[in-house]
Amino acid sequence: AELLDDVYNRDMTHRLDQCVVQGDHAAYSESCQYGDGTRVLAESMVTLRDGKITNQLIIQAWDE
Numbered sequence: 001a002e003l004l005d006d007v008y009n010r011d012m013t014h015r016l017d018q019c020v021v022q023g024d025h026a027a028y029s030e031s032c033q034y035g036d037g038t039r040v041l042a043e044s045m046v047t048l049r050d051g052k053i054t055n056q057l058i059i060q061a062w063d064e
Contacts, residue, residue, distance in 0.1 A: 011035035039063040
């Protein structure tokens with residue numbers, strides 16, 4: 001929760017582009033843009049247990 005509070009309180013926009021859920025796994029694409037124009041694309045794969053994330057793999061590409 002602290003990580004998400006930090007990220008979502010920054011001067012940037014977030015957009016969830018795609019999301020797939022199958023059983024105890026979910027994958028999604030997220031595109032973000034900072035106030036200075038820097039863009040970030042993130043691909044995530046998460047493992048769920050009882051509706052909570054127990055493991056997450058994130059790959060990021062930055063447009064610097």
